[in-house]
Amino acid sequence: MMWIVVAVLVGGLAVGTVSxxxxxxxxxxxxxxxxxxxxxxxxTITGTVKIIGEPLISPLSARRCVMFEAYxxxxxxxxxxxxxxxxxxxxxxxxxxxxxxxxTSIGTVLIDGTEADLELxxxxxxxxxxxxxxxxxxxxxxxxxxxxxxxxxxxxIDPDELISVQGLAIVESPTSLKLVADGDKPxxxxxxxxxxxxx
Numbered sequence: 001m002m003w004i005v006v007a008v009l010v011g012g013l014a015v016g017t018v019s020x021x022x023x024x025x026x027x028x029x030x031x032x033x034x035x036x037x038x039x040x041x042x043x044t045i046t047g048t049v050k051i052i053g054e055p056l057i058s059p060l061s062a063r064r065c066v067m068f069e070a071y072x073x074x075x076x077x078x079x080x081x082x083x084x085x086x087x088x089x090x091x092x093x094x095x096x097x098x099x100x101x102x103x104t105s106i107g108t109v110l111i112d113g114t115e116a117d118l119e120l121x122x123x124x125x126x127x128x129x130x131x132x133x134x135x136x137x138x139x140x141x142x143x144x145x146x147x148x149x150x151x152x153x154x155x156x157i158d159p160d161e162l163i164s165v166q167g168l169a170i171v172e173s174p175t176s177l178k179l180v181a182d183g184d185k186p187x188x189x190x191x192x193x194x195x196x197x198x199x
Contacts, residue, residue, distance in 0.1 A: 047104030110178035119190030
């Protein structure tokens with residue numbers, strides 16, 4: 001009688017595991033040539049971000065990330081007739097990136113670069129952190145009192161974020177794939193899209 005209970009439990013566990021793996025579309029494959037990605041071709045791959053070393057800390061929102069772009073937009077008041085008008089007088093910017101991995105449907109892909117173009121737009125930082133805004137201005141040799149007439153925006157690429165990366169594929173072995181800049185064309189990070197070979 002006991003062996004029947006054990007058999008039913010083991011069978012149920014096996015069926016449940018297989019069903020779960022099908023549901024999440026898991027496959028034991030690794031990245032490589034069997035997925036149609038050829039060495040030295042420009043490809044776009046979508047996956048979730050994984051940190052592989054020390055993360056960056058974004059300057060304005062203090063988020064753990066693998067890439068950020070931060071901006072301070074400086075304004076001044078100008079007299080136009082009878083009215084004072086707020087006009088943009090300058091912009092400060094900072095960008096940084098570290099290599100990271102992308103967990104994809106074809107396996108783990110190394111994003112091997114420290115520069116990339118972002119297709120994602122920065123958004124206003126909320127809640128604002130005046131101490132970090134002041135430090136950002138000081139790092140750019142500006143008076144921190146300019147905070148009163150400035151707006152701050154940032155975009156970050158965070159752990160577990162779903163993104164696409166376009167770059168030159170380097171197939172090092174059937175189980176090892178990385179994306180790098182294509183000569184003077186940088187990596188491009190954007191919104192999720194289908195995996196594609198473009199050259």
